[in-house]
Amino acid sequence: MPGTNLIVPVVLWGKHAPTHCVSSVYLSRDQKTLVTGCYDGQICIWQVNPETLKMTPRCLLVGHTAPVTCLSRASIIQDNNFIVSSSEAGEMCTWDLIDGKCRESVKLSQIHTNIQAYHMCNSDDLRLFCNGYYAEILIMDPFSLEILFSLSSKMNPDWISALHVLRPSSRKDDVVLAISITGTVKVWSLLGHENKQSEPIYENESKQIRCLNALSLNCCAYNQRTVLIVCAKYCQIYDAGDFSVLCSITAPSGERWMSGDFLSPDRILVWSTEGKGYLYKLPANSVPDHKGFHGPTVDHDSPVLLSMLAHPDNKLLSCPPAMRYLITSVGGKQRRLMLRGDSEGVVSIWNVDEANTPVSTFTVPLSVGVAQSWFSLVILMSKMNHALVDLFRDEDDAISEKVEEDRHISSYDIAEKLGLDHKTVLTHLKKARYTKKLETWVPQELAERNLMNRVLICDSLLIHNQTEPFLKTLITDDKKWIIYNKRDIIAPSRSTA
Amino acid sequence: MTDNEKEEAANLKEEFEWVLREEVHAILHQLHSVLVECAHRFPVPLYGNEGQKQDKFILTSQPEQLKCIVTLTGDSITHADISFKVLRQMHTICRTSINQDGPWKLQQIQDAANHLQQAIGYIDNVDKHYIFRSSDEVLHIIQCLIGSLQRARTALVLPKKKAIDELMNSRNMKALSPNLPEDLAISFYIQSHKLIFVTYQLTSVHGTMRIDSCQADCAVPWLSDVLWMLTAASHMCQQLKDKDIVADENVPTTEYMITDEIKNEITMHDIMKVLKYMKIGKAAGYDRFSSEMLSGCGVIVAACCTQWQIGGFREGVIGVIPSL
Numbered sequence: 081m082p083g084t085n086l087i088v089p090v091v092l093w094g095k096h097a098p099t100h101c102v103s104s105v106y107l108s109r110d111q112k113t114l115v116t117g118c119y120d121g122q123i124c125i126w127q128v129n130p131e132t133l134k135m136t137p138r139c140l141l142v143g144h145t146a147p148v149t150c151l152s153r154a155s156i157i158q159d160n161n162f163i164v165s166s167s168e169a170g171e172m173c174t175w176d177l178i179d180g181k182c183r184e185s186v187k188l189s190q191i192h193t194n195i196q197a198y199h200m201c202n203s204d205d206l207r208l209f210c211n212g213y214y215a216e217i218l219i220m221d222p223f224s225l226e227i228l229f230s231l232s233s234k235m236n237p238d239w240i241s242a243l244h245v246l247r248p249s250s251r252k253d254d255v256v257l258a259i260s261i262t263g264t265v266k267v268w269s270l271l272g273h274e275n276k277q278s279e280p281i282y283e284n285e286s287k288q289i290r291c292l293n294a295l296s297l298n299c300c301a302y303n304q305r306t307v308l309i310v311c312a313k314y315c316q317i318y319d320a321g322d323f324s325v326l327c328s329i330t331a332p333s334g335e336r337w338m339s340g341d342f343l344s345p346d347r348i349l350v351w352s353t354e355g356k357g358y359l360y361k362l363p364a365n366s367v368p369d370h371k372g373f374h375g376p377t378v379d380h381d382s383p384v385l386l387s388m389l390a391h392p393d394n395k396l397l398s399c400p401p402a403m404r405y406l407i408t409s410v411g412g413k414q415r416r417l418m419l420r421g422d423s424e425g426v427v428s429i430w431n432v433d434e435a436n437t438p439v440s441t442f443t444v445p446l447s448v449g450v451a452q453s454w455f456s457l458v459i460l461m462s463k464m465n466h467a468l469v470d471l472f473r474d475e476d477d478a479i480s481e482k483v484e485e486d487r488h489i490s491s492y493d494i495a496e497k498l499g500l501d502h503k504t505v506l507t508h509l510k511k512a513r514y515t516k517k518l519e520t521w522v523p524q525e526l527a528e529r530n531l532m533n534r535v536l537i538c539d540s541l542l543i544h545n546q547t548e549p550f551l552k553t554l555i556t557d558d559k560k561w562i563i564y565n566k567r568d569i570i571a572p573s574r575s576t577a
Numbered sequence: 578m579t580d581n582e583k584e585e586a587a588n589l590k591e592e593f594e595w596v597l598r599e600e601v602h603a604i605l606h607q608l609h610s611v612l613v614e615c616a617h618r619f620p621v622p623l624y625g626n627e628g629q630k631q632d633k634f635i636l637t638s639q640p641e642q643l644k645c646i647v648t649l650t651g652d653s654i655t656h657a658d659i660s661f662k663v664l665r666q667m668h669t670i671c672r673t674s675i676n677q678d679g680p681w682k683l684q685q686i687q688d689a690a691n692h693l694q695q696a697i698g699y700i701d702n703v704d705k706h707y708i709f710r711s712s713d714e715v716l717h718i719i720q721c722l723i724g725s726l727q728r729a730r731t732a733l734v735l736p737k738k739k740a741i742d743e744l745m746n747s748r749n750m751k752a753l754s755p756n757l758p759e760d761l762a763i764s765f766y767i768q769s770h771k772l773i774f775v776t777y778q779l780t781s782v783h784g785t786m787r788i789d790s791c792q793a794d795c796a797v798p799w800l801s802d803v804l805w806m807l808t809a810a811s812h813m814c815q816q817l818k819d820k821d822i823v824a825d826e827n828v829p830t831t832e833y834m835i836t837d838e839i840k841n842e843i844t845m846h847d848i849m850k851v852l853k854y855m856k857i858g859k860a861a862g863y864d865r866f867s868s869e870m871l872s873g874c875g876v877i878v879a880a881c882c883t884q885w886q887i888g889g890f891r892e893g894v895i896g897v898i899p900s901l
Contacts, residue, residue, distance in 0.1 A: 119720075168724065189737050191728075213691070213728065215684060232748070237682070239691050261691065280748055293698070312702070336702065398713030423713070
């Protein structure tokens with residue numbers, strides 16, 4: 081928005097770290113930048129060491145007025161270090177991660193609950209596939225933040241609960257697989273030339289399944305033949321061909337599922353509202369290329385819990401943490417990580433591969449909190465402040481000492497003795513509130529105590545006069561006092577005591 | 578801290594725990610019943626309610642410019658007979674209709690219903706026997722509830738504005754039979770408890786596009802019920818939030834308050850009195866001067882006389898005694 085007035089925002093920080101109840105988390109592919117969004121609308125950028133995965137909060141981006149629900153990559157181009165954030169008030173911003181500047185911001189009437197960044201078949205860069213509290217799927221440009229086109233439904237149009245965009249191995253088009261909140265699965269096939277003029281774009285197929293309020297939908301990236309749909313109470317594996325249920329896993333008691341993904345054709349990772357990750361091995365009938373695929377559920381072959389990724393201290397969280405699973409590549413090596421940002425502002429990273437062995441049940445994460453880092457920052461800053469103050473104090477002390485020694489000293493002498501400029505000495509003395517009165521340096525300002533004393537003395541004198549009229553005696557004894565009157569000339573007159 | 582203070586602190590802590598344990602669940606239960614009742618007022622299938630109610634409305638505007646008979650089924654207008662006068666040509670009446678095959682979907686109703694269902698979902702997720710461990714947990718749930726209820730209300734009260742060409746190309750317009758000519762458009766939307774029907778006529782005046790609109794509305798009874806219940810539920814949530822915050826704060830702050838009172842003896846009353854007198858420059862009391870001094874003076878005697886008082890001080894300036 082162009083304007084002539086430049087408003088510079090100023091933020092004041094105190095000793096205590098700001099609360100950072102994490103609502104969304106994102107890690108860049110090169111493992112160097114971590115971004116967390118919180119329920120107050122602030123976004124924290126962390127610097128991550130790609131080798132050791134040590135995280136340090138770097139800066140806080142302020143701007144959103146509502147909880148930050150989605151964070152997504154904005155570009156696949158190597159040098160473009162941008163992310164897109166979306167809040168629960170419909171505000172969307174594109175941020176430059178290097179200097180923290182907001183490159184573009186827009187306020188939409190549609191509120192997103194999920195954004196997937198995807199590289200479409202004939203576009204240069206990424207496009208954002210968004211779904212939320214509206215009945216369409218919006219495809220947006222990450223840099224201009226404008227809606228390029230939207231996908232609508234013909235059958236049972238309703239809010240889209242979860243979606244997944246993928247490119248089937250045998251085809252040239254992009255397929256959007258989505259499920260509505262009432263459980264209607266829809267498939268759109270995009271050829272790449274869609275735009276606003278080609279609207280309305282309806283689904284190619286749709287099917288009603290018994291799955292209400294799905295939280296996430298993921299197609300297996302390894303074979304694209306099975307789909308994982310996670311709901312709050314259970315997560316299910318479906319056959320991508322006919323969308324029939326192959327197996328189902330119920331959430332542990334007291335917990336609800338949040339989301340999950342495939343680790344391999346026969347292993348899945350699902351995480352719960354308690355911030356724990358569960359690794360399951362799928363039964364034979366849910367694994368394609370297996371003899372018993374799509375067969376009926378066999379009694380003795382049910383999903384097996386291989387391991388659990390959790391925090392060893394298991395502290396209480398006041399709200400479900402934000403979690404994410406991603407595959408990163410650093411120095412040619414691929415790493416599979418699970419991220420968790422919780423209500424205390426602590427971010428933890430698990431290396432999923434290390435937990436794959438059935439021996440370990442609890443994998444200790446690497447976690448760093450906003451509060452911890454804040455405290456160490458404050459200590460550093462106060463150390464710096466003290467160092468600066470000490471620099472100035474040395475001069476002041478020397479001058480005050482000299483004056484105390486000899487109150488009749490002249491400023492020139494002080495300057496000579498200390499080797500400072502005369503003007504510097506005067507400035508410092510003024511600051512210390514010394515003035516020269518009758519050749520003597522006195523602290524100019526009467527301290528509170530001095531004032532009080534003077535008043536006390538006057539008061540006691542007045543009271544004394546009541547008990548013993550000494551003033552009377554004073555005047556009659558002398559019989560001589562001078563009155564200055566503007567109108568008359570000075571003349572002695574008798575007192576009328 | 579004396580025994581009294583310790584007791585007070587302990588009482589407040591117990592009160593806070595009671596709020597977390599019992600009061601929150603009781604209020605959530607109340608909220609649940611209000612919201613389920615609200616859900617049942619919706620004409621759409623929502624939370625066990627199979628409703629596909631049908632209602633007929635007649636919308637006319639004075640003076641007889643437009644007339645529309647509408648059948649609202651669920652969240653769409655399944656049947657409508659529309660006729661309105663075209664402004665440019667005085668005697669032409671444009672007629673069109675909506676039928677079963679191409680209903681006019683009122684997205685606002687679906688949005689409000691979905692937000693309401695989300696709000697009920699938050700309460701359902703809390704197990705009846707769950708013991709809350711901190712006020713933050715309760716606050717988080719209340720914040721989510723308030724957010725959903727606000728969005729549900731806003732969906733009904735504030736219609737989403739569409740640009741005229743977006744409206745022209747929309748699915749709803751294209752489903753009209755017969756299709757309207759290029760320079761005419763109609764729209765149905767909900768605003769608060771009313772169903773509003775608007776006609777737009779585009780005319781090109783000296784090169785600029787001018788849009789004339791004409792509207793008619795009628796009240797929808799279940800909408801006002803729903804809005805009232807949403808407001809009541811939001812109010813209940815806000816009250817619970819306040820209770821939770823106050824109860825949580827009370828526990829540590831009482832300790833501070835009690836120690837403060839012991840230390841300070843200056844009351845607010847004293848301070849206000851002093852400030853009042855200082856402002857008007859008057860002496861706050863008698864200033865003691867002996868008559869000898871006064872009678873002998875032909876001099877301006879201006880002195881700052883201060884008097885001490887227990888716990889505070891007053892300052893006054895004596896006036897001028899003119900000489901004669």
